[in-house]
Amino acid sequence: MKRAKQKIFQDYIAKQGLKSTRQRDIILDAFLSSDRHLSIEELYLKLRAKHPNIGYATVYRTLKLFADSGIAREIQFGDGQTRYEHVTEGEHHDHLVCTECGAIIEFENESIEKLQDEVAVAHGFLIKHHKLELYGLCAKCRP
């Protein structure tokens, strides 16, 4: 899994005539071996511990590259931070977001997707992507 994504990224880099660098390898490794919903800041801080010389801008640009290459996707949960989540081919999921502890739970629901398609068709709309987030209290935080 991790290997597969590294491969995808390397291929993307090569195809675009970009370069493979030490920083990109480090950031990719950190990204792939971490929680699935990191903000730039979080990844940057995490990296700084071991690699104090990697700059924020590099993390920022590299995450964008991940998104371009298809192994990551930007998401926003309305807390003012852009987060990046892992993307696995052929898989799509939505999120439950705990407003108390910040926990993010992923879920898939084929029936909802189908209904969304129906809504789109009814409005002559062509869906490119969607966003479904359920905000509330997770099992641990609910009263």
Add this chain to the structure above:
Amino acid sequence: MKRAKQKIFQDYIAKQGLKSTRQRDIILDAFLSSDRHLSIEELYLKLRAKHPNIGYATVYRTLKLFADSGIAREIQFGDGQTRYEHVTEGEHHDHLVCTECGAIIEFENESIEKLQDEVAVAHGFLIKHHKLELYGLCAKCRP
């Protein structure tokens, strides 16, 4: 409808010990008689035509007040601007967002809401609110 919301807002103002001011009346009127998904900037510019002496900060603060009072709600469609939409008691809707022309279409779907509740229950999650947006091309913009 418009009257009802004005009433709600006036009551809220009174209950909180806040003051009724000329600016708030003007901004409320402009908000209620406009498109349902305005950003602060848009409302500010719209107001400036007739009331060049109302400041951006006042529009910003007043929209927050609208949200607090329950007649408006903040929404974000990922274009970097916070928008405010009208809230009508007992009504909930989601959005189709055209990524080409920016059109925003509202829709309601009871079945989807029900499925969302099921997902939440299955995860022991207590939903407070949710967000469902379908991004793509509207009937006019699709090829």
Add this chain to the structure above:
DNA sequence: ATGCTATTGATATTCACTTTCAGCAGACAG
């Protein structure tokens, strides 16, 4: 009308990116 307190508008500040740029480092030809 007076005094108390909320409100306003201009401005400054914050926040989270995003861009710039000079120096650096892959990659490839020779």
Add this chain to the structure above:
DNA sequence: CTGTCTGCTGAAAGTGAATATCAATAGCAT
């Protein structure tokens, strides 16, 4: 291996939207 070309990096400056500050002003109760 070395040079060269071109992309990459890190620090710092720049952006744009949102939020905070503050002196002057304006509601509202007395």
